[in-house]
Amino acid sequence: MAVYGLLLAGGRSTRMGEDKSEMVFRDGETQAQRGLRLLGEVCDQAYLSLRAGQPHDGQLDVVEDAYGEVGPLGAIASAFSKHPDAAWLVMACDLPHVDADVLEYLLEHRDPEANATCFSSRFDGKVEPLCTIYEPSIAMRVLDSINREQVCPRRVLSQVRVKTMDLPRSEALDNANTRGDAAEAIGRLQNQATEKSLTVRYFAQLREQVGEEAEEVTTSAITPAGLYEELRGRHGFKLKSSSMMLAVNGDFQEWTYQLQAGDEVVFIPPVAGG
Template structure:
């Protein structure tokens, strides 16, 4: 019998998965193209801002070569190499003899907190417009690039915003307007923008483990009057905008419905996969990740971690006093950690601690190292029960 033909329309066919995308521009999450002035003025302005903000933020700059002559390729690129890496004494240099795609550029700038761009050569998702008497024609050619102007600067010799800019920017009167010479105000503008761009913090309780060494679900142990996974979720609620329980797909229906869950979409990878699954759900938030086998973790330890959070780092973590390494399962992972975790996975690594060890992180000394104690076996469970019993008696 002939099978009936199935008609698939373009509307029915979905070519790509519906993934949450990181809110980046051409280079990074926070980027501004500076347009409307000679390149030398743009470079000087970028230098002032970077010098002022680089102690707190990782700043990057984008420009183009200003040499109009044909220049031979440097180093081994001239011999046909597509990439040359030079370990300089005070910096590292990569030379490419290949076209970089938009994805390549974002990857290279993934660690940058802010990116300033010479708008005479490159575009960015936000703009700073300089009103310069000598660059009228140049600015007129770039009006279609003024999609999100956040600051207007009057150069020397300019007393007002050009009429054609006013016509293009309907809301130009609501945009901050300074003189190019008012460096302190310009720096304060960028400092405020960076402070407002701090990623929100969400909580993730790792409750999807199989607890093989314990012999029963560690997340269901009642240490503090309720199951540990719910106790920790409630504890994180004081510090995070939203809290989720990380779990395997078959677990989700067994949890209390008042708690939100993130099902593992990177399966078979343990905590590493759970963290990636959280970032897949929301790549624009930082995730405060805690394991469900930390019965002595308290509000004070979490408060200290949050208070000392460094948004410019890959993560903020406690140092494990016993091993001397970062403790990955009570850590704030910033959005910049997402591509880094994926990169390590592509190289065959699935250990979150290895990522921390080899990354720029904020490492904290715990106020009380006992708060980091984890429980994996029945014997350790009984030891902690006795400690908690003694602690509760002393508090009565």
């Protein structure tokens, strides 16, 4: 059975503020160029997944969304509509740490008898749906979920038989959804990470989850965005960084701020109320 690659690049990139697929993190390639190259190296053929009518290089193999803008699940359903007998290795375009070895590892451990083969998230242990092999046996379940307006890929995967495995590298599927994420990724790819000690203070639900209002942290995070993701994995925070404010050493800062040893970092969740 053929395994085709599908690079998801049809999102609006609203949190980033610019097209994530056109950003350059490494190798002098845009994320679209790099993702298609990597998928092409390990799959029988690689396709770019785009919104209907989205501009693109006419020489690329493209799968346009046939189910409206319902996110990745619509892209997956559109891919199965194009090649229903193929398995699809689906990958998001905002994964700058993915290398061919990660995709080869996924393919080597593929279970064609399962509905999907995927990695477990290093943050919550749940399936990572956007670097996953979807088998033809899942196609009707995907389409049924879209028809019922239940368009979360994780939810679909939770209802079928999947093979899951740990990541070969913990950061392999760390994504870049915001400018803070992007700054963290670029810094790590340029080997700028150094270990440092910080003080982190928490408010509201974060303090309740941690069980204390402050803790001393030793981290190699480059930005507060990277630090928060590290702490999210440790404490199980549900809030996304984009929903919070941030202060460093008593001043409000951007999530792209470069952390220094001895900094006091404060994460400020939204305040509930009317």
